[in-house]
Amino acid sequence: xxxxxxxxxxxxxxxxxxxxxxxxxxxxxxxxxxxxxxxxxxxxxxxxxxxxxxxxxxxxxxxxxxxxxxxxxxxxxxxxxxxxxxxxxxxxxxxxxxxxxxxxxxxxxxxxxxxxxxxxxxxxxxxxxxxxxxxxxxxxxxxxxxxxxxxxxxxxxxxxxxxxxxxxxxxxxxxxxxxxxxxxxxxxxxxxxxxxxxxxxxxxxxxxxxxxxxxxxxxxxxxxxxxxxxxxxxxxxxxxxxxxxxxxxxxxxxxxxxxxxxxxxxxxxxxxxxxxxxxxxxxxxxxxxxxxxxxxxxxxxxxxxxxx
Amino acid sequence: xxxxxxxxxxxxxxxxxxxxxxxxxxxxxxxxxxxxxxxxxxxxxxxxxxxxxxxxxxxxxxxxxxxxxxxxxxxxxxxxxxxxxxxxxxxxxxxxxxxxxxxxxxxxxxxxxxxxxxxxxxxxxxxxxxxxxxxxxxxxxxxxxxxxxxxxxxxxxxxxxxxxxxxxxxxxxxxxxxxxxxxxxxxxxxxxxxxxxxxxxxxxxxxxxxxxxxxxxxxxxxxxxxxxxxxxxxxxxxxxxxxxxxxxxxxxxxxxxxxxxxxxxxxxxxxxxx
Numbered sequence: 001x002x003x004x005x006x007x008x009x010x011x012x013x014x015x016x017x018x019x020x021x022x023x024x025x026x027x028x029x030x031x032x033x034x035x036x037x038x039x040x041x042x043x044x045x046x047x048x049x050x051x052x053x054x055x056x057x058x059x060x061x062x063x064x065x066x067x068x069x070x071x072x073x074x075x076x077x078x079x080x081x082x083x084x085x086x087x088x089x090x091x092x093x094x095x096x097x098x099x100x101x102x103x104x105x106x107x108x109x110x111x112x113x114x115x116x117x118x119x120x121x122x123x124x125x126x127x128x129x130x131x132x133x134x135x136x137x138x139x140x141x142x143x144x145x146x147x148x149x150x151x152x153x154x155x156x157x158x159x160x161x162x163x164x165x166x167x168x169x170x171x172x173x174x175x176x177x178x179x180x181x182x183x184x185x186x187x188x189x190x191x192x193x194x195x196x197x198x199x200x201x202x203x204x205x206x207x208x209x210x211x212x213x214x215x216x217x218x219x220x221x222x223x224x225x226x227x228x229x230x231x232x233x234x235x236x237x238x239x240x241x242x243x244x245x246x247x248x249x250x251x252x253x254x255x256x257x258x259x260x261x262x263x264x265x266x267x268x269x270x271x272x273x274x275x276x277x278x279x280x281x282x283x284x285x286x287x288x289x290x291x292x293x294x295x296x297x298x299x300x301x302x303x304x305x306x307x308x
Numbered sequence: 309x310x311x312x313x314x315x316x317x318x319x320x321x322x323x324x325x326x327x328x329x330x331x332x333x334x335x336x337x338x339x340x341x342x343x344x345x346x347x348x349x350x351x352x353x354x355x356x357x358x359x360x361x362x363x364x365x366x367x368x369x370x371x372x373x374x375x376x377x378x379x380x381x382x383x384x385x386x387x388x389x390x391x392x393x394x395x396x397x398x399x400x401x402x403x404x405x406x407x408x409x410x411x412x413x414x415x416x417x418x419x420x421x422x423x424x425x426x427x428x429x430x431x432x433x434x435x436x437x438x439x440x441x442x443x444x445x446x447x448x449x450x451x452x453x454x455x456x457x458x459x460x461x462x463x464x465x466x467x468x469x470x471x472x473x474x475x476x477x478x479x480x481x482x483x484x485x486x487x488x489x490x491x492x493x494x495x496x497x498x499x500x501x502x503x504x505x506x507x508x509x510x511x512x513x514x515x516x517x518x519x520x521x522x523x524x525x526x527x528x529x530x531x532x533x534x535x536x537x538x539x540x541x542x543x544x545x546x547x548x549x550x551x552x553x554x555x556x557x558x559x560x561x562x563x564x565x566x567x568x569x570x571x572x573x574x575x576x577x578x579x580x581x582x
Contacts, residue, residue, distance in 0.1 A: 023404065024400045024404035024406040024409070025408075027399060027404070028400045030393045030396060031393055031397040032415070034449075034456055035419055035453060035456065037453070038431070038452075039454070041430075042430035042431045042434060043422065043427065043430070046426050046427060049430065054429070103320075104324055107320055108321075112317070112321075118324075118325060121329060122321075122325055123568070123571065124328055124332070124561070124564065125328050127561055127563070128560060129513055129514035129556060130514050130516065131535065132532075132535075132556050135536075135539065136332070136335050137331060139335070139546070139550070144546070146334070147351040181327070189571050241423075242424070244517065263423060266423075266425050267428060267517055270428045270429045270432075271517075271520060271521055276429035276432075279428070280426070280430070283425065286423055286426070290422065290423065294421060
């Protein structure tokens with residue numbers, strides 16, 4: 001309200017007061033213009049497409065069709081399958097990334113010779129561009145050039161060295177494993193930062209009182225990590241539910257839509273079928289679902305803040 | 309007991325390092341394996357003789373140098389534009405208290421929450437009459453907008469770490485705020501600027517979906533688009549594909565080294581996005 005940054009004295013000349021009011025907006029104007037023009041306007045436009053017939057290759061399309069897309073959507077079995085797949089993809093990826101990320105953070109929290117180097121190496125997958133991570137893992141699963149099918153046969157997981165990405169029952173594990181590989185560093189980095197903020201003397205005091213390592217973990221480490229865990233897991237869930245790159249690169253939704261998630265289904269409708277209206281209708285449904293989920297996050301976040 | 313625990317700890321670290329590096333190692337290994345050995349030697353940790361033939365072929369006879377140049381232009385320009393714009397807005401969020409500030413922050417948070425894939429179709433429709441599809445400029449504009457909110461929060465966190473007294477003193481001496489910002493505050497934020505450049509460069513270098521949608525010709529294809537097209541067309545030239553993959557990896561790894569020190573700050577500022 002008041003431009004306090006300059007330690008403003010009362011009663012300034014009118015022109016200076018105007019300048020002070022305008023100043024913050026001059027600094028933020030480029031960002032606001034860009035966000036509104038490239039994100040907000042397309043968002044609103046996209047919402048309107050959901051109620052219109054927009055097909056890129058059909059010059060006669062563009063008319064208002066009301067709720068037709070949503071009626072079609074309610075009968076679209078591929079969409080329901082994509083919804084189920086999204087739950088599976090998101091749940092498995094977040095759980096495994098979090099689980100292995102937490103273990104890695106705990107391992108790196110202990111000082112040892114060569115920790116800096118080990119840390120740089122285990123965080124490296126995070127720097128790999130996602131399209132390359134996807135291709136790289138698709139090649140690893142390819143029996144012609146990749147070692148994984150042969151190893152899985154030796155371990156008795158597969159009966160023959162086939163590509164699991166082509167197997168309807170197993171295909172989803174391909175992108176999930178790639179996602180876990182790529183995403184462990186994110187959880188490890190944020191959890192490691194939270195771990196290092198825990199006061200060390202708490203552990204010493206507990207050790208003097210005779211608490212064993214497990215007791216120290218459950219009564220000191222976990223309660224301190226809980227807020228970080230809650231927020232990162234909840235936010236990461238939204239992000240991964242929307243993350244279609246790996247699936248589009250590795251399986252393109254196949255075989256027989258077994259790996260199609262809602263986000264990749266939207267992209268396929270827009271990119272392959274060029275049916276922008278239908279794609280936007282699915283996007284609207286996804287947006288509503290994510291909004292409902294975000295409400296849950298806001299409530300939980302509020303609870304956590306009140307508890308502190 | 310203590311020694312056993314230490315051994316278990318080091319072994320666990322070793323397993324993580326191996327898991328993180330193995331796919332990248334395999335990429336490198338196949339990229340230097342001659343074609344005749346690729347199928348005959350099966351699963352082998354290193355080919356009996358290595359070659360740089362695939363790299364030579366990819367650099368001399370394919371369109372990958374063009375894709376590489378395009379990606380460098382797009383990611384570099386995006387990183388510069390985003391850093392310039394977000395240092396202004398990050399400074400505003402760090403230093404000013406003004407009516408509407410919360411609306412600005414809320415707007416930027418919202419852009420981080422909704423699925424960007426929703427915008428694929430409308431952005432295509434908007435850019436195509438402007439002649440910005442199939443153009444690097446179009447991609448740069450789109451990527452700049454997508455990365456600016458995250459970079460603003462990141463820059464804000466760096467400005468928050470610099471005491472206000474510095475520019476207050478300069479302004480008492482008669483400098484305008486903008487001069488103080490440019491000559492005193494910005495030089496102190498250089499590490500933060502480097503981190504922002506690194507984060508945005510990596511993000512723009514990796515972006516796939518919008519590039520696939522907006523670009524259709526070879527001339528303005530970025531590296532991800534070029535590589536995916538190559539993979540679907542010539543899916544038997546594994547050595548060449550992986551040589552191209554290693555080339556795509558190099559700039560990303562260089563920037564990773566640059567930003568490694570700031571990963572924590574970056575990831576917490578961008579916790580909404582990741």
